[in-house]
Amino acid sequence: MPQRIDVAKTWKLYIGGKFVRSESGQSFPVEHRRHGTTVHLCRASRKDLRDSVEAATSARSGWASASGYLRGQILYRMAEMLECRRTEMGEALGAGSNQTPKQRLEEVDASIDRLVGFAGWSDKIEQILGGQNPVPGPYYNITVPEPTGVVGIVPPDKPALLAAVSMLAAPLCAGNTTILLAPEQHPLPTTLLGEIIATSDVPAGVVNILTGTRDDLLGHMADHRAVNAISAVNLAEETLTDLRKRAAESIKRIHHERVTAPAWKKHEDRCSPWKVEPFLEMKTLWHPSAC
Amino acid sequence: MPDRIPDSTTKVPVNIGTTSAWEYAPAPERTPVEIEERYGLYIDGEFRSPRSRRWFETMNPATGKPLARVASANDKDVDDAVSAARKALPSWSRLGGQERAKYLFRIARRIQERARELSVLETMDGGKPIKESRDIDIPLAARHFFYHAGWADKLQWAFAGAVPKPIGVCGQIIPWNFPLLMAAWKIAPALACGNTCVLKPAETTPLTALRLAEIFEEVDLPPGVVNIVTGAGRTGQHLAAHPGFDKLAFTGSTEVGRKIAEAAAVGDRRLTLELGGKSPHIIFADAALDQAIEGIVHGIWFNQGHVCCAGSRLFVEESIQEEVIRRLEHRMRTLRVGDPLDKNTDVGAINNPEQLAKIASYVETGQSEGATLHEVNNQKLPSGGHWFRPCFLTGVQPSHVIARDEIFGPVLAVMTFRTPEEALKRANNTPYGLAAGVWTDKGARIFEMARRLEAGVIWCNTYNQFDAASPFGGIKESGFGREGGRHGLRAYVQL
Structure with missing residues (x-):
């Protein structure tokens, strides 16, 4: 008998700023080396997805109208919190992975730096991507980017943390609210990320995190009218085609890329404004100029 | 054309002071426009009869009488057009922005030189008032080619820190409300960015797009760079579902836009939609x-x-x-x-x-x-x-x-x-x-x-203003992607 019995954490979904168990009442096992044991994660259902969309929709106007300065500070705070839990995150990355401990910490560090990078974009993107348009005639004509709205995020299995963080921070810094599907094979780091986000002054509903199977959730995400865009990488051809077909009904924006695992490390590329741009809508204002 | 019916407004009691419309003498635009009996498909730099062997009539909505017979493209015709665009792609995209620009400038100039003819034809085929086609549609179409011509050799400055490359072969489907102008909105940025196109004008208004094809011949635009296939909804469906396109752009109703998006849902193909x-x-x-x-x-x-x-x-x-x-x-x-x-x-x-x-x-x-x-x-x-x-x-x-x-x-x-x-x-x-x-x-x-x-x-404090330098396009179910301005170029490059 051990002298003291561990108090194991119950891993939950993160919806509307709260940690909740799945409506499905189902879970799935994940090997976690920390305790040399198996932990159980929620298998999110369609209802959980709908709750997340509702939370993300309610949070939309507040997050979009928060100043870039404020959003930047909140993203930076996420980096600070992740730095504090660097070791714990490294361990979570070890679940079901063959990375060395050093490699895992490198991925955590790169993820922290990625958050810092995107934190800086939130009050600059308008200047880079917006502008004044020289129309002939007595008009002021300006174009300003605005967030698309609710963005569903489907990150790849590897790199389990860095890809999810990069794909989350891009729409987030520009004022979108998000629903992040944890990578199916390696869901622990993303699930832990929820606990970091919950302590970073991110308003409730701005980030929602679901664990479970893609098959359970992706189709419903494509169908849901209040999800305005979906960001995904490396989907199988037929999955992507199906996603696009279902998204057609609500004229949803589908942003899909093919990205190799090493490519996520290229900060200049992955943190470029063109990774934020797919989640922006350009609004153009005309006003006459006259006395 | 019907005789102009004089307004009889003043004979009716008006409850607000002044008279309204004055009686004007008819002032018809008389510039003659030649219209051929039939128009083939414009594929690989030449007008040809459709493989479908089918033709349809385009009418003058002001008289209800036919103006011309126009080819109805089937799937094989669309195949031909896509192949021609594919064949033309490497040399067109490698031609270099400076040379591509000159073709676009030439097109703009020819539209200006043939402006009145195009205006009259637009009005006859579509029904819009001549003052609108003369003062808005046609000048703006020329403006679009002129504006985008200037971008062709400056694309490396348009996208902060990124290197733009052409997308490839673009399928483009346009509506009947601004026929030539929509053709210009679609073709000008696509060509400036080094892509080649297959354009499908609307069934009821194909004539000015086919005139534009004549202009392409006049300015020696290389064969296959722009191909024009005419036809109704079925032709559009062939285009949307054709696997040979790298990008599809559609302007039309949200209802049809949904069908297009569904048909176009093939792998990583790009899509932009300008809907209702x-x-x-x-x-x-x-x-x-x-x-x-x-x-x-x-x-x-x-x-x-x-x-x-x-x-x-x-x-x-x-x-x-x-x-x-x-x-x-x-x-x-x-x-x-x-x-x-x-x-x-x-x-x-x-x-x-x-x-x-x-x-x-x-x-x-x-x-x-x-x-x-x-x-x-x-x-x-x-x-x-x-x-x-x-x-x-x-x-x-x-x-x-x-x-x-x-x-x-x-x-x-x-x-x-x-x-x-x-x-x-x-x-x-x-x-x-x-x-x-x-x-x-x-x-x-x-x-x-x-x-x-x-x-x-x-x-x-204004409404319905448009310009080639000003991005246009919707959010929510009005579509995605912009046309015009620096932002419009984004729809025709990969970064």
């Missing part, structure tokens, strides 16, 4: 009312209301409701409906009989739901052709069909509001998000409204 709208037009009590009334008129009755961004939902601050309705009625009386080739005509022919029936049925539905119709009954409409009087409806509730559906005709739904908050809520209560208009003298209010209105284009 039910754009709100908000008038605050402090607005410059004379100008606002002109804005409303231009917003809904321009081009017979066949405008995706038409200001079809009018929201008037309650305190000025009576004044606005009185003035709008007065102004509506001065609109001249009739022969589109007459230079005094304000409202031309409805583009096609199906659209006419649709508009009429919406107005009926509106009345049966309890709205009150305001129209000018004293103008006789020409016999033959398809006509609909400009009108507006009051007593409209947000739940009414005419307040929710895109009518795509000269029909305005008038509603009221009390506070800016209420105006915003009602304006945004739609799945569409193409455009919005707001009239007020208060600067701070303009910006706050513009910020919170959910639309891709916001006209402040």
